[in-house]
Amino acid sequence: MPPEPSEPSEPTAPRNATASPVAVPPTVASSNRGVLGVVFLTLFLDLLGFGVILPVQPFYAKSFGASAALVTLISAGYSLMQFLFAPFWGRLSDRIGRRPVVLTSVAFACVGWLLLGAASTLWMLVLSRLLAGFGNANLGTVQAIVADVLPPKDRARGMGMIGASFGLGFLFGPIVGGYASARFGMAAPAFISAGLALLNLGLAAILLKETHPRHVDGGARGTPTLPASTERRSLFPFAAMREALAIHDARAMLVVGFVYAVGFSLMESALSLFVEQAFVPHDLLGSDAGNRMAARLTMQVLVTVGVTAVVVQGGLIRPIRKALSEKQMLVGGALLIVVAFAFNAALPLFDHVPVAAMYPIMVVLSVGSGLYTTTASSLLSRAVDAERQGSVLGVGQSMSALGRILGPAVAGTLLTLWPGLPFGVGAALLLVAALVATTVKTPVDDERAPAGVAH
Numbered sequence: 001m002p003p004e005p006s007e008p009s010e011p012t013a014p015r016n017a018t019a020s021p022v023a024v025p026p027t028v029a030s031s032n033r034g035v036l037g038v039v040f041l042t043l044f045l046d047l048l049g050f051g052v053i054l055p056v057q058p059f060y061a062k063s064f065g066a067s068a069a070l071v072t073l074i075s076a077g078y079s080l081m082q083f084l085f086a087p088f089w090g091r092l093s094d095r096i097g098r099r100p101v102v103l104t105s106v107a108f109a110c111v112g113w114l115l116l117g118a119a120s121t122l123w124m125l126v127l128s129r130l131l132a133g134f135g136n137a138n139l140g141t142v143q144a145i146v147a148d149v150l151p152p153k154d155r156a157r158g159m160g161m162i163g164a165s166f167g168l169g170f171l172f173g174p175i176v177g178g179y180a181s182a183r184f185g186m187a188a189p190a191f192i193s194a195g196l197a198l199l200n201l202g203l204a205a206i207l208l209k210e211t212h213p214r215h216v217d218g219g220a221r222g223t224p225t226l227p228a229s230t231e232r233r234s235l236f237p238f239a240a241m242r243e244a245l246a247i248h249d250a251r252a253m254l255v256v257g258f259v260y261a262v263g264f265s266l267m268e269s270a271l272s273l274f275v276e277q278a279f280v281p282h283d284l285l286g287s288d289a290g291n292r293m294a295a296r297l298t299m300q301v302l303v304t305v306g307v308t309a310v311v312v313q314g315g316l317i318r319p320i321r322k323a324l325s326e327k328q329m330l331v332g333g334a335l336l337i338v339v340a341f342a343f344n345a346a347l348p349l350f351d352h353v354p355v356a357a358m359y360p361i362m363v364v365l366s367v368g369s370g371l372y373t374t375t376a377s378s379l380l381s382r383a384v385d386a387e388r389q390g391s392v393l394g395v396g397q398s399m400s401a402l403g404r405i406l407g408p409a410v411a412g413t414l415l416t417l418w419p420g421l422p423f424g425v426g427a428a429l430l431l432v433a434a435l436v437a438t439t440v441k442t443p444v445d446d447e448r449a450p451a452g453v454a455h
Contacts, residue, residue: 044168045199046106051169051174075129081134089138102138103201112132119190141393158378171303173306175299257396267344333373338434348420
């Protein structure tokens with residue numbers, strides 16, 4: 001790999017790239033619907049594979065002798081790979097195009113799932129999660145595809161489509177995973193995920209077209225060459241993170257994304273173990289029957305999340321977007337998550353609470369997450385010019401992954417101290433994220449920006 005160029009003295013990105021919305025060339029605009037459909041299918045299959053393994057992964061790791069703390073650390077290892085390599089995939093997609101990056105990353109994820117299913121030792125399980133984390137660090141690239149084909153003011157709708165694919169993955173994946181693990185054993189969901197990744201690779205190879213302005217039609221659009229500062233060949237994300245944080249309008253969004261990820265990942269990594277401790281009879285804890293019961297109950301909770309996410313991000317984002325600005329959706333979504341986390345943290349205070357008590361809490365959580373995630377990605381993409389979409393969105397995913405390293409790293413310990421503690425700490429962190437989000441500028445072309453507000 002060629003040596004990394006010297007560090008520029010000043011960032012070359014514009015201070016406020018939202019002032020001049022990027023025009024979408026006619027050749028791309030005419031095929032927007034088809035491109036977004038392929039992106040939706042690609043993400044749905046990806047998230048379906050992830051959802052299949054989600055309810056059984058902690059108990060699969062425990063079957064190899066992993067403690068609760070080690071189970072959450074394995075999740076942190078997955079996120080570590082995303083932290084390290086999300087900007088790498090994003091920068092690579094800016095340089096060589098979106099399509100080859102998506103195909104390559106999906107292939108790596110497929111190998112990771114196969115290794116997970118074939119694991120016979122704990123170290124093989126850990127290696128499989130690291131490899132899958134490397135392959136699945138491509139969300140910034142997928143978001144960049146949406147940013148390539150949609151004008152800035154419509155990107156919340158496009159990011160909502162990404163969120164809907166997450167919701168469908170969480171809806172159907174846990175159902176398939178819970179049934180497969182109960183019928184065929186704990187390794188079965190991993191092989192199903194590998195098969196879905198292979199199907200995803202084949203369909204993407206056939207259907208996914210290039211969208212980066214410099215690589216469509218062999219670069220016939222005449223898009224200028226990237227500035228030297230974005231042509232970095234460094235494998236790790238630190239230089240790209242410094243550049244992105246130096247961009248005024250991106251800095252606050254990256255900080256919000258990091259704090260949000262720490263708080264939200266505390267819940268994600270502790271959820272299955274929380275359900276086990278709160279709702280599985282004590283005489284079944286640690287047994288195969290107890291593990292399967294916990295996986296089934298976790299599946300039910302995740303299905304609630306999935307149904308709500310599909311409804312919110314697939315159908316309600318557009319009317320909500322017409323009523324509220326993206327900044328209002330960002331802050332409001334974070335506050336809804338705070339409320340949901342606080343109620344969930346209080347559940348262990350009561351005796352004989354049924355698992356159904358979590359359902360309305362998960363509905364509020366999913367609504368808040370839907371509002372937050374769609375607008376966070378949109379606002380970050382609008383902070384930079386078209387040539388830097390992949391790089392900066394990749395850094396955004398890297399910052400989120402860094403948060404998902406820290407959250408799982410302490411979630412197991414917090415859960416051991418008290419089952420509701422991960423949710424309580426998460427609520428405090430999401431409140432911080434909401435406060436920081438109030439400092440984010442409303443984009444100048446946001447039709448819901450209040451009149452007379454300085455942008």
